[in-house]
Amino acid sequence: MFGAIEAGGTKMVCGIGMETGEIIRHTSIxxxxxxxxxxxxxxxxxxxxxxxxxxxxxxxxxxxxxSDTYGHITTTPKVRWANYxxxxxxxxxxxxxxxxxxxxxxxxxxxxxxGGAKDVSSCVYMTVGTGIGAGAVIDGELVHGMGHxxxxxxxxxxxxxxxxxxxxxYHGDCLEGLAxxxxxEARSGVKGHLLDETDETWDIExxxxxxxxxxxxxxIAPQRIILGGGVMKQQxxxxxxxxxxxxxxxxxxxxxxxxxVETYIVPPTLGDFAGLKGALALAIYKEDIHHARR
Amino acid sequence: MFGAIEAGGTKMVCGIGMETGEIIRHTSIxxxxxxxxxxxxxxxxxxxxxxxxxxxxxxxxxxxxxSDTYGHITTTPKVRWANYxxxxxxxxxxxxxxxxxxxxxxxxxxxxxxGGAKDVSSCVYMTVGTGIGAGAVIDGELVHGMGHxxxxxxxxxxxxxxxxxxxxxYHGDCLEGLAxxxxxEARSGVKGHLLDETDETWDIExxxxxxxxxxxxxxIAPQRIILGGGVMKQQxxxxxxxxxxxxxxxxxxxxxxxxxVETYIVPPTLGDFAGLKGALALAIYKEDIHHARR
Numbered sequence: 001m002f003g004a005i006e007a008g009g010t011k012m013v014c015g016i017g018m019e020t021g022e023i024i025r026h027t028s029i030x031x032x033x034x035x036x037x038x039x040x041x042x043x044x045x046x047x048x049x050x051x052x053x054x055x056x057x058x059x060x061x062x063x064x065x066x067s068d069t070y071g072h073i074t075t076t077p078k079v080r081w082a083n084y085x086x087x088x089x090x091x092x093x094x095x096x097x098x099x100x101x102x103x104x105x106x107x108x109x110x111x112x113x114x115g116g117a118k119d120v121s122s123c124v125y126m127t128v129g130t131g132i133g134a135g136a137v138i139d140g141e142l143v144h145g146m147g148h149x150x151x152x153x154x155x156x157x158x159x160x161x162x163x164x165x166x167x168x169x170y171h172g173d174c175l176e177g178l179a180x181x182x183x184x185e186a187r188s189g190v191k192g193h194l195l196d197e198t199d200e201t202w203d204i205e206x207x208x209x210x211x212x213x214x215x216x217x218x219x220i221a222p223q224r225i226i227l228g229g230g231v232m233k234q235q236x237x238x239x240x241x242x243x244x245x246x247x248x249x250x251x252x253x254x255x256x257x258x259x260x261v262e263t264y265i266v267p268p269t270l271g272d273f274a275g276l277k278g279a280l281a282l283a284i285y286k287e288d289i290h291h292a293r294r
Numbered sequence: 295m296f297g298a299i300e301a302g303g304t305k306m307v308c309g310i311g312m313e314t315g316e317i318i319r320h321t322s323i324x325x326x327x328x329x330x331x332x333x334x335x336x337x338x339x340x341x342x343x344x345x346x347x348x349x350x351x352x353x354x355x356x357x358x359x360x361s362d363t364y365g366h367i368t369t370t371p372k373v374r375w376a377n378y379x380x381x382x383x384x385x386x387x388x389x390x391x392x393x394x395x396x397x398x399x400x401x402x403x404x405x406x407x408x409g410g411a412k413d414v415s416s417c418v419y420m421t422v423g424t425g426i427g428a429g430a431v432i433d434g435e436l437v438h439g440m441g442h443x444x445x446x447x448x449x450x451x452x453x454x455x456x457x458x459x460x461x462x463x464y465h466g467d468c469l470e471g472l473a474x475x476x477x478x479e480a481r482s483g484v485k486g487h488l489l490d491e492t493d494e495t496w497d498i499e500x501x502x503x504x505x506x507x508x509x510x511x512x513x514i515a516p517q518r519i520i521l522g523g524g525v526m527k528q529q530x531x532x533x534x535x536x537x538x539x540x541x542x543x544x545x546x547x548x549x550x551x552x553x554x555v556e557t558y559i560v561p562p563t564l565g566d567f568a569g570l571k572g573a574l575a576l577a578i579y580k581e582d583i584h585h586a587r588r
């Protein structure tokens with residue numbers, strides 16, 4: 001048995017699962033104070049014998065194995081969690097390997113092991129919701145360099161019909177600033193799910209997402225791109241994104257993956273369990289890097 | 295002893311080197327017809343006993359290990375080399391493992407093993423010259439997904455003072471279309487090395503390069519970025535690129551790497567030997583993936 005936690009800013013989803021990827025039981029705990037939330041997490045796992053614990057967490061989180069604050073939540077606006085030693089707290093409570101990564105890296109890894117990227121060796125998982133984030137798996141390994149990727153903040157070109165300001169507090173009109181849920185609402189005055197499918201906002205949205213996917217395809221060359229998150233529950237956006245992606249790339253990359261754009265840019269197959277199964281996959285397949293290096 | 299070939303569109307640099315990275319002897323052969331060029335390469339290596347051969351090649355090149363045309367140069371405008379079976383030709387002649395990668399992946403790997411990225415575990419190497427290309431090493435491994443990255447063609451935002459068309463035959467005003475050597479010449483009417491340091495073209499150039507580096511930093515989070523190629527021999531461009539990079543990122547990533555931008559964005563330390571030493575590093579440290587999988 002393995003433990004899994006999808007640690008989010010509004011809720012913590014906890015589960016016990018098996019090597020096959022099957023979740024045996026799970027629960028959802030609201031994210032309040034660290035003390036209260038962690039106590040309820042420990043309660044869920046009480047009496048269970050787990051070999052390892054996988055955690056896909058909200059962030060930003062320090063994932064530099066050489067850092068003294070490895071596994072700390074860092075500068076989150078959720079002030080009670082700022083600088084919280086998540087890794088150490090879990091590690092000292094459970095006494096088993098704890099494999100910590102970002103929520104999106106977890107989701108990317110889960111789709112690779114149990115979901116829509118099982119048949120390939122590289123993928124990008126991008127979530128488009130309140131924020132935009134993405135994780136990448138290359139040759140079966142999660143991409144980490146100086147920390148975790150922050151793909152939501154890449155620069156995109158303005159769509160000619162878009163005169164909104166962009167909502168990113170750091171960059172204004174970066175990808176997240178122009179294409180996240182709040183950006184859609186800022187532009188159109190209503191939440192995305194209330195907008196008609198024919199609203200021009202969706203063409204603008206597809207244009208920005210396609211620019212990001214083109215850059216991902218050129219920079220890390222994933223064999224599949226999975227788009228999840230609240231905004232992507234609007235299934236009608238997928239064909240628009242695929243069309244814009246093909247148009248922008250203009251035949252520059254041609255291979256069995258990109259040529260079949262319907263299977264190249266896809267929704268998650270793990271659905272609402274993507275995060276939890278991703279954390280489970282971390283527990284099963286990854287090493288506790290920090291522990292090993294100490 | 296190991297063999298190394300930096301296979302370029304205008305010349306082939308061949309070398310014999312040691313595990314330490316030292317090149318014992320080397321030569322440069324003009325790239326003419328495949329028959330003539332390969333005969334001269336074989337002549338250079340005649341009588342040498344090499345354990346493996348590393349090759350950093352121009353492209354595009356098929357690097358999909360499952361492809362029937364693995365190691366073929368594909369759609370190059372150098373028509374005599376189009377569809378040339380480079381890997382097979384070398385493999386059958388030398389009978390040793392042949393490790394083939396792109397020139398920029400080779401250079402990135404060489405800087406990682408013998409050069410300016412020896413002290414870190416991830417880097418991007420970008421060359422800015424007749425074209426723009428980049429290679430990436432993450433956790434010591436070269437990034438390959440559905441093929442090799444084609445980072446030169448990512449999308450950038452127009453600099454407000456730039457009304458040039460962009461020279462990329464595929465995308466017009468992608469990064470390569472706006473920031474390669476020919477793009478500089480198309481914009482200013484003269485070759486870059488003839489332009490004064492104070493010419494506004496350099497501010498435009500730095501802006502585009504900084505956008506690309508920001509996207510690399512956010513997408514693959516390398517611990518160091520190395521900029522080589524003919525255009526980057528203009529050393530005065532480096533401070534401009536660093537300044538623009540910091541300004542655009544606006545403090546969003548803060549860590550020991552990015553905070554010290556003078557050591558984050560740097561010239562190659564292997565100089566004119568970057569390509570050859572990169573090929574040597576491939577021979578020493580990498581496996582012949584294609585051979586192993588057959």
